[in-house]
Amino acid sequence: MKNAVAIVTGASQGIGRSTAIRLARDFYAVVLAARNAKALEEVMAAVQQAGAEPIPLALDLSQVDAAEIVVSTTLERFGRIDALLNIAGAVPQIDLFEMTDEQWHAGMELKLHGARRLTIRAWDALKQSKGSVVFMSGSASLDPKPAFAAVAATNAAITALAKAFAEQGIQDGIQVNSIVPGAVMTGRRHSFLEKWAPAHNMTVEEAIKRFPEEAGISRYGQPEEIAELLGFMVSPAAKWMTGSSIRMDGGEVKGI
Structure with a gap:
């Protein structure tokens, strides 16, 4: 994947951080998008050590103009986008009967709408590169509980959104999948x-x-384990995989 370019959201910690480093080892240039500027500095150093060129972007993807900033910065610097990994989005774990409308909408705005806006804005560049998109869902969507209602609803919407993008991607040559991690x-x-x-x-x-x-x-699970799966999903070896929702949860979800 030499000279390929990936955008990783939620890159300042956890799965996003591990994924950025994993892609750097595959020679991707990596655009790191997250809200925590100080944490991004540490990730930037780790990505450089892994052998890739990073661009850190400290911004909030729940803001409407964030997608434009991420994509335009990436194209100005590298001229292409080969992979978009929508990992950002912490949805509050608050009981269904205690959560306010503001808390509900905040989680949706970042994880669901932030990813939707960014994918739409990056679509033309991904179409040119015949690139890949991965959305981050979660096992709560498959086994909803009152304490995780907003998490489950948002993740279920993410899975559906990925399916819709995948249908368009078949026509446009863009691979789109989602991943459903368990307890990491x-x-x-x-x-x-x-x-x-x-x-x-x-x-x-x-x-x-x-x-x-x-x-x-x-x-x-460990973030590095999810990152390995994500690295495979945007690699040439997985190019025929599209419209899939891949579960990696240590056997947490018992249903077929």
């Missing part, structure tokens, strides 16, 4: 457990152990 131990998840554990009279270590046991899985 990111910094955000660890922070959630640090707040959740005391409220349930347990230590963080006990909380970390409790979920895999209740979900019937052996352990949490």
